[in-house]
Amino acid sequence: MANFKLTISDIKGKSVSKELKDSDANPLLGLQLGNETDASVVGLTGKLKLTGGSDKSGVPMRNDVHGAARKKVLLSRGVGLQDAEYGQRKRKLMRGNTISEEIYQVNCKFDGELPAEAPTEEAVEEKTEDKKE
Known part of the structure; x- marks a missing residue:
């Protein structure tokens, strides 16, 4: 059973961050970075382009490493190498x-504009109650 945190x-x-569990996450399995998929997976209309991600232990995905396995790669620049x-x-x-x-977080780029979600009244009331305490 796959569980993903999507950062769109x-x-x-x-x-925006969304969490996909079990059968909702299955359409993303097997896709590669750079591929586009339908945004109806997360309840949007349009396309999502997969741009990156990381696994459960924080190892980043890299576009030029083929497959789903973890590999030791010799890097001179790019994703995963800081201050070379x-x-x-x-x-x-x-x-x-x-x-x-094994992937935990997936980064995506949405081709449109994300809808503005106003906070619900319950969430606003909870925040004001927390401040009073």
């Missing part, structure tokens, strides 16, 4: 570009 960003820079000097290379653990059940 729109063209204006706004992002000129000419420096490091061998780092990376996850492949295919979404599998």
Whole structure:
């Protein structure tokens, strides 16, 4: 059973996090980074483009590593390597570009604008009660 946390960003820079469980998450299994899928999975109309993600232990997905396995890759720049000097290379653990059940977080780009969700009255009342205490 697959469980994913989807981080969806729109063209204006706004992002929303959604959680998909069990049968809702199945349409994403087997897709690769860069593929587009229907946004009806999360209740939106349009397309979602998969841009990245990480597994349960925080190992990032990389577009040029094929498959779903974890591999040690020699990197000189890009995703997963921070603050590399000129000419420096490091061998780092990376996850492949295919979404599998081991993936925990999936980053997506929505082709439209995310709807503005106003906070419900119950959520506003809970916040004011917490501040009073």
